[in-house]
Amino acid sequence: MNATLVAAFLRQRFTSPIRVGLLLLVTVFPLGGAVLMNTLAPLAGIASPIAFILAAGAIGQDVSSGTLQLLLVRPVSRPSLLVHRWLGSALAATAITMLMLILGSGALVLRGTHPDALDLIRMVLEALCSAAGSAAVMVMLSTLVGGLGDVALFFAALILSQMLEVLGTFQHWDWLVRACAEVHGVLSPQLSWEWMLHGTPPSWFALASWASTVTLALAVGIARLNRRELSYAAG
Amino acid sequence: MPAIVVENLVKSYPRGMGGLGGRVTALAGVSLTFEPGETVGIIGPNGAGKTTLLGCLLGFLRPDSGTLSIEGRAVDDLGVRAATGYLPERLVLDRWMSGMAFMHYHHALARLPEGTRQRDCQALLDRVGLDREAAGRRVGRYSRGMLQRLALAQALIGSPRFLYLDEPISGVDPAGIVTFREILSGLSSSGATVIINSHQLSEVERVCHRVVFVKQGKVEAMETTRAGASHARVLRVRLSTEQVAPPADRLTAIAAEAGASYRGWSPPDARFAVADDAGATRLLAALLAAGVAVTEASPEEGRLERLFTEAAVGRGAGASATPPGGAS
Numbered sequence: 001m002n003a004t005l006v007a008a009f010l011r012q013r014f015t016s017p018i019r020v021g022l023l024l025l026v027t028v029f030p031l032g033g034a035v036l037m038n039t040l041a042p043l044a045g046i047a048s049p050i051a052f053i054l055a056a057g058a059i060g061q062d063v064s065s066g067t068l069q070l071l072l073v074r075p076v077s078r079p080s081l082l083v084h085r086w087l088g089s090a091l092a093a094t095a096i097t098m099l100m101l102i103l104g105s106g107a108l109v110l111r112g113t114h115p116d117a118l119d120l121i122r123m124v125l126e127a128l129c130s131a132a133g134s135a136a137v138m139v140m141l142s143t144l145v146g147g148l149g150d151v152a153l154f155f156a157a158l159i160l161s162q163m164l165e166v167l168g169t170f171q172h173w174d175w176l177v178r179a180c181a182e183v184h185g186v187l188s189p190q191l192s193w194e195w196m197l198h199g200t201p202p203s204w205f206a207l208a209s210w211a212s213t214v215t216l217a218l219a220v221g222i223a224r225l226n227r228r229e230l231s232y233a234a235g
Numbered sequence: 236m237p238a239i240v241v242e243n244l245v246k247s248y249p250r251g252m253g254g255l256g257g258r259v260t261a262l263a264g265v266s267l268t269f270e271p272g273e274t275v276g277i278i279g280p281n282g283a284g285k286t287t288l289l290g291c292l293l294g295f296l297r298p299d300s301g302t303l304s305i306e307g308r309a310v311d312d313l314g315v316r317a318a319t320g321y322l323p324e325r326l327v328l329d330r331w332m333s334g335m336a337f338m339h340y341h342h343a344l345a346r347l348p349e350g351t352r353q354r355d356c357q358a359l360l361d362r363v364g365l366d367r368e369a370a371g372r373r374v375g376r377y378s379r380g381m382l383q384r385l386a387l388a389q390a391l392i393g394s395p396r397f398l399y400l401d402e403p404i405s406g407v408d409p410a411g412i413v414t415f416r417e418i419l420s421g422l423s424s425s426g427a428t429v430i431i432n433s434h435q436l437s438e439v440e441r442v443c444h445r446v447v448f449v450k451q452g453k454v455e456a457m458e459t460t461r462a463g464a465s466h467a468r469v470l471r472v473r474l475s476t477e478q479v480a481p482p483a484d485r486l487t488a489i490a491a492e493a494g495a496s497y498r499g500w501s502p503p504d505a506r507f508a509v510a511d512d513a514g515a516t517r518l519l520a521a522l523l524a525a526g527v528a529v530t531e532a533s534p535e536e537g538r539l540e541r542l543f544t545e546a547a548v549g550r551g552a553g554a555s556a557t558p559p560g561g562a563s
Binding site: 070 | 290293294295296297313314316317319320321323325327328329331332340341343344345346389
């Protein structure tokens with residue numbers, strides 16, 4: 001692993017006031033909710049938005065600004081760059097989620113509630129999978145358009161699929177509803193680790209589905225970045 | 236063995252939305268070779284294809300056809316990249332880093348040993364004239380000239396064997412230009428191949444061994460800038476202000492005697508047309524022999540300016556031009 005690539009990428013992300021502000025927004029409120037409600041449940045879904053914020057524009061912003069050219073003159077391959085940006089976003093999102101879970105657990109303990117260790121492990125594993133999934137999708141989208149166009153693409157796909165889902169529900173078109181659910185799954189790949197708590201076998205189908213979505217997103221991203229022309233003369 | 240070989244390179248871009256307007260050709264069969272230790276300038280009017288050529292050489296752009304090889308390897312070979320330095324025209328460096336952190340970052344990306352990182356980076360910053368205070372400052376607070384110096388220092392990391400400089404002295408002060416010349420001279424003697432894309436013709440003429448003139452995607456002319464000059468030019472001769480300038484008919488007579496022609500008075504210079512270097516020498520000798528107090532003599536325009544002007548308007552490349560793609 002190229003630690004230089006990951007460290008520089010994360011330092012860049014954390015020097016952006018807008019990103020830091022958004023990160024505070026998606027972490028502080030759920031943490032406050034967890035303390036007030038005396039449960040860690042509000043922290044369950046924060047990994048995905050954190051990964052989204054960190055990975056947005058991961059490639060596209062550097063393509064648009066021109067900094068990617070200077071980077072790719074160095075002995076760094078394009079696939080390696082993409083994979084490291086995905087890894088950086090996913091690992092940082094998981095780390096931040098873990099920090100919030102530790103802070104939330106501490107607050108709960110101070111209030112006399114002891115979180116279940118197995119449940120905490122489940123939440124960390126789910127955070128890791130959500131962060132890896134969302135980061136892969138955003139990094140892939142950022143290879144398709146410049147700047148922060150990946151954010152626009154993400155929300156356009158999300159809103160369109162939701163509208164079509166409503167249409168499908170009204171018209172009783174099950175195929176459309178199922179297709180839209182698949183699109184949602186692709187936009188925000190998640191994997192449940194609930195089975196750990198119930199002692200049931202894991203869902204291999206869910207695991208394969210999550211893994212294939214992440215792999216496909218990275219493969220599409222790598223293929224697109226490999227074909228992308230970088231000179232500003234290319235327009 | 237040439238360091239870089241470009242053969243029949245063709246590159247076009249889609250015109251209009253989604254390429255509906257067809258394609259516009261940026262490079263139309265460019266063939267060039269670059270030797271180790273050679274400094275080559277690429278000049279030409281805007282839109283000639285210079286940046287596209289550089290983009291293809293750096294692996295940023297994919298040619299439609301033709302071949303590119305650097306020491307026999309592909310341009311995007313990681314080994315080639317480890318030996319490559321690049322100074323971009325658009326200085327969009329990582330603004331959030333300090334100058335030194337930026338250098339450390341690129342030193343690490345270049346896979347150079349961590350043990351020498353601080354020493355190497357400091358030496359390069361010293362070499363381009365960025366002091367320690369500037370090195371500790373955020374890149375976002377750099378002036379244009381400082382950015383240019385930092386970008387040059389970055390390009391020199393790892394003593395590259397292939398160096399691509401896009402408008403390298405744009406925004407640089409005179410002291411920086413002198414530093415730039417010294418660095419290029421050192422690179423050339425170390426065997427590095429340097430390719431410079433610039434509109435600063437006088438500087439290109441000064442530092443390059445060879446100049447390639449690109450027009451409409453083709454190599455229109457190549458000129459060896461350090462070879463003997465054999466072209467006609469106008470010479471400006473400055474006369475001492477302590478003496479009364481000779482009358483025009485006398486200057487005309489002296490010039491005719493030396494095989495040149497008097498073109499008029501442009502205070503404080505007299506203008507003469509000469510056929511070549513030898514003609515310029517004969518003219519100056521004749522002026523001095525006639526007691527004219529000459530204090531300075533310089534060509535009215537550089538050779539490249541002439542080449543540029545002639546080739547840009549399609550009048551050919553002059554006597555010393557080589558047929559397109561026909562020489563290295």
